[in-house]
Amino acid sequence: MDILNIIIFFTIFFLGASIGSFLNVIVLRTKKDEKIIGSKNRSYCPSCHGNIRFFDLVPIFSFLFLKGRCRHCRYKIPISYFLIEIATGTIFLFIFLYNYYITKLDNNLVIITLFHYTIASFAIIIFLYDLWYGEILDKFSITLLIIVILFELIFFRINIFETLIATFIGFAFFGIQFFISKGKWIGGGDLRLGAIMGAILGYNIFIALFLSYFIASIYVIPTIYRKYIKKEKVKSEIPFGPFLILGTFITIYLGEKILEILY
Template sequence: MNALTQLHTGSTGALLLSAAFGLALGSFLNVVIVRLPGGWKVFFASVFSACPQCGARIRWYDNVPLLSFLVLRGRCRACGRPIAIQYPLVELAMAVITAWLFSVYGPTPYFFLYTVFFALLLAVAVIDLRLRQIPDSLVMIGCFSGIIGSLCTPLPGWTDAMAGMVFGAVVPLMVTSTYEWLRNKTLIGGGDIKLLGMIGAFVGWQPLGAILLYSALSGVVVAVAVKLAGKPGRLPFAPFLALGTLCALFGPNFFTTFKGLP
């Protein structure tokens, strides 16, 4: 047992460190979520953060993940307007994810692989929720990362990862194209189809059926609730694909013997 494994199995300090890493990663994801839809030119326009409402530059001591939000009581120091709740929620979500992944996998390739996976899922889900769009660049980065990661880990393995990426995109594309031809209605968007391909690149082809099932069921439940609340409108599907992925990987799987992440 090496020193890193001992740190993983016996130290709460390692978990706290992994959570701190998640907070920092969540802060970066917020930058991605806000800037990337405007294009790479906007993304790299400035290394400094600024208040989206008054444009005031945010100093480093007001940009500490989660802590600054609490100290400032959720308001910009310059203009006093509320800071979007998205920022602390994304940071907290990534802190929980990285701490949990480290508690399961320790400092192994799986920890880094699935940290990238869940970070991309979270970013895509929030962007789709905010703007009803899924950046192709994030999906492409995810597909590339999933395939490269599969070369470094026994599961799902590069053949299953390639099959997952292809089946995840091609099969839904065929189904939705047929549905659109028959009913003249869109079943799911092109961005969602590409996202399924990215998910397949990380988890393989086996859980894709369960992921679609859980995603569809959760989407229907929320759509019915929204309609009953008197707020009709088309819901973004990426958040439900992210939720369906979590349910399929860690909940009962009715399609295969796949039991989740290794």
């Protein structure tokens, strides 16, 4: 590996970490109903409300240099900020490496990579918001659905009929559950997320659904055991959006390999 590749990889990782930091801000400020961008909306410490200087906003490095604390009041910054930056940087680097080295895209490398970055960014927002607040907002899910369909129509010229069928399958799959349980099993946001999965994956949505439920079971089964067998007080409501996003992400990049193994 030459020095140029190292520089490129680090740049992509750092760019992803920077975007991850911004996505975290979007989630937090959306919940507080604050403006995301604006001269009067600079980053601030949630404890002392002091403005954070630009040199303390360098992703990953600022957290390490300040030892995870506010420079002014020494408030302990949530470790999630640091982890989100690392995770997003890693995801962005993985997407680039996958598209460049594994699928060996040439003419469409930039377009498809940007498309995947867009999906990843919205997915991270939805993942975090549902994980923290138990809700999938229309402003994020519907916007992503529109972007996915338009992007595929304009750049990939896919069969719109097949895309709409897969989108309907994803929506209907959760819609039936929502109707039967009267909203007790899943939330309305899962219906829209199912539609997004169909639009992105096509008929591979079935792989993503299987993976999502399998991953969820790894978490749910121990929770059920603790609640009903050991009689512990545990949170019974579990946001399903993060599991759907994980299943979708795995299917995008490993779906074909999974099909090869099965068939």
